[in-house]
Amino acid sequence: MLNTSNPNNYEYTTKHLELHILGGIKTNKLETLRITLSVQKPKSHNVLRHSVDLYNDNQVEKLVRKIAERLELGTSVARRTLQDLTKELENYRFVLLEQQATPTYKELTATELRAAEAFLKKKDLLNRTNELIGKSGVIGEVDNRLLMYLIFTSRKTNNPLHCISLGSSGVGKTHLQSKVAELIPEEDKVEITVLSANAFYYFNRTELQHKLILIEDLDGAESVLYPLRELQSKKRITKTVVHKDTKGTTKTIHLTVEGPVSVAGCTTQESIYEDNSNRSFLLYIDESHEQDSRIMQYQRLASAGKLDKQAQMDALQLLQNVQRCLKTVTVINPYAEYLELPLSVFKPRRTNSHYLQFIEAITFYKQYQREQKVNEDTGEVYIETTFEDIQEANELIIDVLLRKSDTINGATRNHLENLKAYLKENNQATFTNAEIRRNLRVKETTLRRYNKQLLEEGYIRRIKKDKVKSYCFEVIDLEEYETLKAQIDEALNTCLHRIEVATSPVTRHQQNGEPKKKKAS
Structure with a gap:
């Protein structure tokens, strides 16, 4: 033997x-x-x-x-x-x-299955999920972590979403991505550090279907950014190569890898990966002092052995089991025709597609709370988006749309908002470079780059002091970002109002040509 x-x-x-x-x-x-x-x-x-x-x-x-x-x-x-x-x-x-x-899939026990399904049927599911993500060890980033979790969940749909985490070096981009990725079952994700130019073409044809591809740093995957974009957009990539068979005959063969896939990556260089950014949700990491305090307090508790590791593991295991319970099902949004993005959003065609897909991802995640319907013509089983799904999507996506509507990149916007806060706090209208370097702790080269972009886009202007020959700077409009946010918020609320009007009993009677019945006194 x-x-x-x-x-x-x-x-x-x-x-x-x-x-x-x-x-x-x-x-x-x-x-x-x-x-x-x-x-x-x-x-x-x-x-x-x-x-x-x-x-x-x-x-x-x-x-x-x-x-x-x-x-x-x-x-x-x-x-x-x-x-x-x-x-x-x-x-x-x-x-x-x-x-x-044959990939190894974990078989859920009856107890695990009941617990996961019961969780998916609970009211206020998104807030409960966000709390559970926090218990699993993701500190702060309340909106980003839920957004990322829903984006990762969309890998099981026919139109997955993608995300790129942006922020300066050392603020925790990779940490956030890896911690949220831990909530996804191992069999559903592919983690990549460095890729060769042809790496994607040599996966098995269906090996990547409905998988989450995690790239630790986009700088290490520059050689595969083009096939990665094609896999995101066309949901398949093909490469033609020359191959010799067993008889030595040269033949041309096609290497095809099927999608769809959900892709997540991290980078500090937003402008370099613009083509990939256009296909993704841009998640800007919280670099505030409050977030620094939360993370350092967590680190101190971990070092002191005062964290409940078992509670973290239970939360992580439950969210993984929830992912295993989700089944592929078609989502139909009956309110899609009433949804319009604000005019200020750049590249509205692609952003509009992302907006609709994100609403579908929320509906997909709530599939245990939706009645399954059957299309009489095709026999296809589907679930429908509700008004509540759109409301929750609007609350989560407003910051993403705000960034998509901004004319400056994320790092420059963060600097400008810090600058405005400093000026308001000190009740002054102008500032000098030396003052900002000293008080906001910004490097000279970095500050010069920020000022150049802000001057070109018309957010600040250079003015000359009266008594001396030196120059200083002035922020043109301190409220411009709040105004932009209010415009986007108003546009989203207008869509919700339009849906309410269209689905009200009065409107339905008018559309059907029926007079509204008066109540008996």
Whole structure:
């Protein structure tokens, strides 16, 4: 019998011979069965070591004669032993291939299944989920963590969402992404640090379908950004390569990898990855002093051993089980025609698509609270978006739309808002570079870059002091960001009002041509 308990040293023992297969066997080339053998008689020190392809008859016959000569054994015994060994190795290789082809999925127990389904049926599901994410160890980032979790959940839909975490170095972009990704089952995600140029094309055709692809730093994946964008947009990528078959004939083959996938990455350089940013939700990390305090307090508690690790593990396990309970189902938004984005949003076509997909992602997550309906024409099962789903989506997405409507990048916007707060606090209208460097602790080169963009976009202006020849700066409009936010908020509320009017009983009667019935006194 073949003993494979040691993956680097298989044992095969018969009455006459003891064989060891050193280094195991390879599963990538089924046309050969090359192994390194160690052959000896039982309880003998005379050992023959030899590399052979068991599918090559000439090599096998030479080995048979060498075994018979070296170990003083009949050739028929040696030949029969090698033939039996070949059959055993073939069968074991097929077992290995089946194990590799079949991903390992965790089977939920009845108790775990009931707990996950009961959680998905609870009211106020998004707030409960956000609280549970916090209990699992994600500190602060209340909106970002829920947004990211819902984006990761959308991998199971036919139109997944994508996100890029942005922020300066060392503020916790990768930490936030990795902590939220821990809430996704291992079998549903692919974590990548560095990729070669052709890496994506050599996955199996359906290996990435409905998977979450996590890129630690986009700087390490520059070579695959183009196929990654195509996989996001077209949901499939194809590469044509030249290949030689077993007869040596050159043929052209197509390597195709199917999507859809959800992609998440981190970077400090927003402008460099603009094409990828256009396809993604941009999540700006909270760099405030309050968030610094929350994180440092968490670190101190962890160091003091005062964190409830078991509660964190329970929250993490429950959210993973919730993900396993979600089934693929079509989502239809009957209110989609009433939803319009504010005119201030850049690239409105793609942003509008993201907005609608995000609403569908919320509905998909609430599938256990929705009645399943059947399309009479196609027989397709679907669930419908509710007015509440749109309200919750608007509350979560307003900051994303605000950033999409801004004419300056995120780092410059954060600096401008800090600058405004400083000016209001000190009750002054103008500032100098030296003053800002000293009080806001900004490097000179960084401040010069911020000022250049703010001057070009018309957010600040240079003015000359009366008494001296030096220059200082002035913020043109201290309330411009609040005004922009109010415009977006008003546009979203207008959409909600339009839906309320369209679905009110009075409007339905008017559309049906029926007079509204008066109540009896």
